[in-house]
Amino acid sequence: MAAEIHSRPQSSRPVLLNKIEGHQDTVNAAVFIPKEDGVITVGEDRTIRVWLKRDSGQYWPSIYHTVSSPCSSMSYHHDSKRLFIGQDDGAIMEFEISEDFNKITFVKTYPAHQSRVSAIVFCPECEWVISTGHDKSVSWMCSRSGSMLGRHYFSSWASCLQFDHDTKHAFIGDFSGQITLLKLDQNTYSIITTLKGHEGSVGSLYWDPAQRLLFSGASDHSVIMWDIGGRKGRTLLLQGHHDRVQSLCYLQLTRQLVSCASDGGITVWNMDISREEAPQWLESDCCQKCEQPFFWNLKQMWDSKTIGLRQHHCRKCGKAVCGKCSSKRSTYPVMGFEFQVRVCDACYETIKEEDRTSLATFHEGKHNINHMNMDSSRGLMVTCGSDRVVKIWDMTQVTGCSLATGFSPR
Numbered sequence: 042m043a044a045e046i047h048s049r050p051q052s053s054r055p056v057l058l059n060k061i062e063g064h065q066d067t068v069n070a071a072v073f074i075p076k077e078d079g080v081i082t083v084g085e086d087r088t089i090r091v092w093l094k095r096d097s098g099q100y101w102p103s104i105y106h107t108v109s110s111p112c113s114s115m116s117y118h119h120d121s122k123r124l125f126i127g128q129d130d131g132a133i134m135e136f137e138i139s140e141d142f143n144k145i146t147f148v149k150t151y152p153a154h155q156s157r158v159s160a161i162v163f164c165p166e167c168e169w170v171i172s173t174g175h176d177k178s179v180s181w182m183c184s185r186s187g188s189m190l191g192r193h194y195f196s197s198w199a200s201c202l203q204f205d206h207d208t209k210h211a212f213i214g215d216f217s218g219q220i221t222l223l224k225l226d227q228n229t230y231s232i233i234t235t236l237k238g239h240e241g242s243v244g245s246l247y248w249d250p251a252q253r254l255l256f257s258g259a260s261d262h263s264v265i266m267w268d269i270g271g272r273k274g275r276t277l278l279l280q281g282h283h284d285r286v287q288s289l290c291y292l293q294l295t296r297q298l299v300s301c302a303s304d305g306g307i308t309v310w311n312m313d314i315s316r317e318e319a320p321q322w323l324e325s326d327c328c329q330k331c332e333q334p335f336f337w338n339l340k341q342m343w344d345s346k347t348i349g350l351r352q353h354h355c356r357k358c359g360k361a362v363c364g365k366c367s368s369k370r371s372t373y374p375v376m377g378f379e380f381q382v383r384v385c386d387a388c389y390e391t392i393k394e395e396d397r398t399s400l401a402t403f404h405e406g407k408h409n410i411n412h413m414n415m416d417s418s419r420g421l422m423v424t425c426g427s428d429r430v431v432k433i434w435d436m437t438q439v440t441g442c443s444l445a446t447g448f449s450p451r
């Protein structure tokens with residue numbers, strides 16, 4: 042059952058509308074039912090649940106269905122009422138939900154992977170079920186016949202997936218920190234490129250086909266925006282979390298990015314401004330400011346009779362510097378650094394007070410977040426996690442936009 046939260050709206054904060062409890066283990070995915078006051082959830086307790094909002098304001102389960110293996114991921118297509126559930130044993134189960142959301146009917150099982158399914162995308166245009174798994178592969182299967190069409194293996198667990206339905210390009214993030222771009226065809230595929238930028242496993246991806254932007258979140262606590270459409274390799278680094286980034290959603294109308302982390306942190310990034318790319322870190326055998334040798338530069342250490350220093354990098358200019366020449370710390374939001382980072386003394390002097398103005402807002406979900414889904418038409422967000430709780434939020438105070446009300450700051 043679910044408790045209704047009677048909370049007075051607070052300016053510029055997510056407002057907790059409902060808290061749904063009932064799962065006996067981690068809730069791995071939760072999605073809104075479009076145009077309905079309903080949510081679909083799946084979890085480690087092997088259950089699929091459809092929650093509908095009653096006249097009392099509380100959410101009650103209209104469907105409670107148990108399967109043979111823990112449910113790890115989900116894809117729901119509202120027009121056809123088709124529901125695809127990824128499981129810990131590697132199988133994907135397809136169901137059909139009735140029009141009144143009170144009955145669920147099993148359709149077929151897809152032998153997609155050898156181990157846990159991490160992400161699913163259903164493409165109704167080509168009738169494909171695309172998925173990634175902990176067997177280090179991405180597979181695409183025919184949803185008509187249930188047969189395997191193709192598979193590609195990676196060097197590590199494939200953890201997340203996005204798909205461009207028009208061009209049939211798939212973006213796959215893995216545990217090595219890489220993102221692979223594949224062009225899928227009926228029985229073949231080609232590798233387009235590999236994106237490298239994260240220092241930890243990629244946990245979430247979000248593809249915006251309109252602006253052709255890819256967003257990735259990882260265990261290194263960072264988010265990267267990849268400008269795929271620009272074709273110039275432009276990337277923007279966003280650092281505003283204290284834990285691994287688990288879920289992302291880009292709001293086209295207001296050009297804001299919402300990111301959620303496993304510690305419950307919710308960050309809303311303003312992407313409607315001109316941001317600067319973080320520089321590549323330069324390599325040098327000596328400090329590029331005072332020219333003192335670093336500790337591996339034995340020749341210069343011997344010649345100058347000095348002790349070698351440890352190498353650091355200025356986050357603003359990218360130069361290799363020693364600790365003495367980079368004693369200052371500063372935020373620099375236009376480059377994505379919402380927390381204080383190391384900058385060289387020269388760059389510190391160039392940063393004005395207005396340059397430190399935050400370009401993101403930070404909020405607390407107050408529970409572990411594994412997955413997030415947004416309904417931008419109603420300004421709603423649903424979060425779920427290992428605390429077995431599902432939370433529904435009103436985000437209109439934060440994003441300043443709801444298509445339902447037609448309100449936008451612009």
